[in-house]
Amino acid sequence: xxxxxxxxxxxxxxxxxxxxxxxxxxxxxxxxxxxxxxxxxxxxxxxxxxxxxxxxxxxxxxxxxxxxxxxxxxxxxxxxxxxxxxxxxxxxxxxxxxxxxxxxxxxxxxxxxxxxxxxxxxxxxxxxxxxxxxxxxxxxxxxxxxxxxxxxxxxxxxxxxxxxxxxxxxxxxxxxxxxxxxxxxxxxxxxxxxxxxxxxxxxxxxxxxxxxxxxxxxxxxxxxxxxxxxxxxxxxxxxxxxxxxxxxxxxxxxxxxxx
Numbered sequence: 001x002x003x004x005x006x007x008x009x010x011x012x013x014x015x016x017x018x019x020x021x022x023x024x025x026x027x028x029x030x031x032x033x034x035x036x037x038x039x040x041x042x043x044x045x046x047x048x049x050x051x052x053x054x055x056x057x058x059x060x061x062x063x064x065x066x067x068x069x070x071x072x073x074x075x076x077x078x079x080x081x082x083x084x085x086x087x088x089x090x091x092x093x094x095x096x097x098x099x100x101x102x103x104x105x106x107x108x109x110x111x112x113x114x115x116x117x118x119x120x121x122x123x124x125x126x127x128x129x130x131x132x133x134x135x136x137x138x139x140x141x142x143x144x145x146x147x148x149x150x151x152x153x154x155x156x157x158x159x160x161x162x163x164x165x166x167x168x169x170x171x172x173x174x175x176x177x178x179x180x181x182x183x184x185x186x187x188x189x190x191x192x193x194x195x196x197x198x199x200x201x202x203x204x205x206x207x208x209x210x211x212x213x214x215x216x217x218x219x220x221x222x223x224x225x226x227x228x229x230x231x232x233x234x235x236x237x238x239x240x241x242x243x244x245x246x247x248x249x250x251x252x253x254x255x256x257x258x259x
Contacts, residue, residue: 004031012049021057032084049199054102063109096207113142123169202240203258
């Protein structure tokens with residue numbers, strides 16, 4: 001059976017690899033289902049403390065496979081967007097573990113917005129990001145209209161969406177679109193080092209922090225203060241908090257378990 005998704009564990013880091021290199025890792029519905037299955041498995045596996053999403057071959061992800069939407073028996077367009085992309089983005093954003101996008105090549109259309117939906121996005125300097133939707137008469141999906149103005153401001157977001165220009169990884173970093181661009185030869189090491197570092201942090205608290213940031217996008221200050229109070233109370237009841245305090249008092253490195 002051809003697997004559109006490959007999975008590899010390195011310590012507490014799980015690599016979820018988009019594996020349709022002949023199609024620049026563009027999504028069809030089969031790949032979308034496999035991707036979501038691996039997200040679910042990673043969310044519930046206590047041995048996984050950080051997830052890395054990357055692409056096999058030269059591309060990260062070229063978005064939707066247009067052969068699927070133009071086939072005689074093509075699924076309804078609304079079904080494709082909801083079941084392949086919206087469901088994936090919801091699973092990624094609700095994941096109580098950090099997710100790193102390792103952008104190894106072009107990230108276009110939905111592929112670009114999947115990368116932006118990750119908690120940290122690291123890209124090769126040779127990689128690029130393209131909001132390619134307008135080139136075929138569509139609008140940004142996969143959360144693109146939500147992420148872009150929050151990351152780079154409304155005017156720049158509109159320009160990226162309207163023109164669909166290619167943005168280099170370095171320019172993406174400089175405009176705040178992504179966390180970091182790195183030289184190609186250093187890419188694999190930087191990704192693994194970053195993910196490993198995240199996997200050794202207090203995962204439960206990181207999950208609460210991620211949730212608080214996302215929920216804070218749509219509430220006022222007073223609501224967010226109440227949310228922080230709630231989540232801080234939960235974090236203070238965790239094993240990692242007890243370990244963090246003990247390690248501080250004992251002047252040693254903490255050994256967090258993610259609980």
